[in-house]
Amino acid sequence: MSLRLLLVDDDVLVRSGLRVILESEPDLTVVGDAGTGREALDAAARTDPDVVLMDVRMPDMDGIAATAELVARDPRRPRVLVLTTFEDDDYLFRSLQAGASGFALKRSDPDELVDAIRVVARGTSLVLPDLTRRLIASHAPSRARGAAALPELTGREADVLRLVAGGLSNAEIAGRMHLSRETVKTHVSGVLLKLGARDRTQAVIAAYESGFMTA
Template identity: 60%
Template sequence: MTLRVLIVDDDALVRVGLRTVIDAEPDLTVVAEASDGAEVPPLVARHRPDVVLMDVRMPDVDGIQATRHLVSTAAAPPRVIVVTTFENDDYVYDALRAGASGFLLKRARPAEVVDAIRLVARGDSLLFPAAIRRLVAGRGGRTSGGLERLTAREAEVLRLMATGLSNAEIAERLVVGAETVKTHVGNVLAKLGARDRVQAVILAYESGFVSPTG
């Protein structure tokens, strides 16, 4: 199966660089490019990408607006990875809140780019716990009744998710099967109304369920 990628960046050189890296992989292909978020909806409808690499800062429609629009309006929205120069950027935080599945720095190595695309395409999230803690620090006050509905084991799984552990690593830590963990993660996302692990983890930090300073 070939993963289809849409590149969105107002810098033509960045687009060329990303296309070169992606098209060199046998299981990845760039189906389209855009220079602004306003171009994203029709391109997504036409080309059905699995993953969108979205520049977070663009002059007309930025990556936050474009991501929010995709997640809220597309029937089966692609996974979005926001691409940024600075990891401690409010734009990154807002893009993650809007529904992006993670972020990459523009200085990321080619191997990191292709690994990230494959990761989010299979339904996982690109979590950098330390960076997310820095982004969320000082933004508390958000609440969710869904947290109160978590079982003790689901709450434990959410705390481990917040440390960046994969399902397999959580299963090893809890001495349970990977499918059991997958079920717990699915229950956590459903109860919190979260699209993926990133949104669940951000909510856990913002609500104080997990401490950003811990």
């Protein structure tokens, strides 16, 4: 029993491209497509798809609104996988809040996309790699509000973090601590790893949010 798909995108080229890719999978069938959110609602009602691949930016009702309407009609019948070219956090959050089951970039590998479709069809929500990381990054700051002590930093790492959070560069920290730049970098790297920070800015944020600075 094959999965019934509905493609929604205002760009005809994208629709036909997707169609070719998806139809080459034996267990997937494209049962319809639409170029606007409003058309998507009609098409969904007619074709009763398992999964809707939904673009975000569209004329005449965007993908978010269309998703919200589909979910309102029946929260479990057509699963919605939001598809966009933009690495746009705002869309991500709003899409999922509207009730989308997943979110993927158009630039992802065909394999990855097909994977995502099957997963979503099963009723499992997912967000592809990059986006997930971003989701977490943007949440991170509000995380440790009050509690959640920092992971076990070594003595030197804690010293370095204090100076990093004082706005000093690696060279300045080296001078202040009578160390070489390389050593400071080693410690900074250790701090970043343990705090799950991408750069010193995120480390400083973690330091403040965790109460490390006020303690």
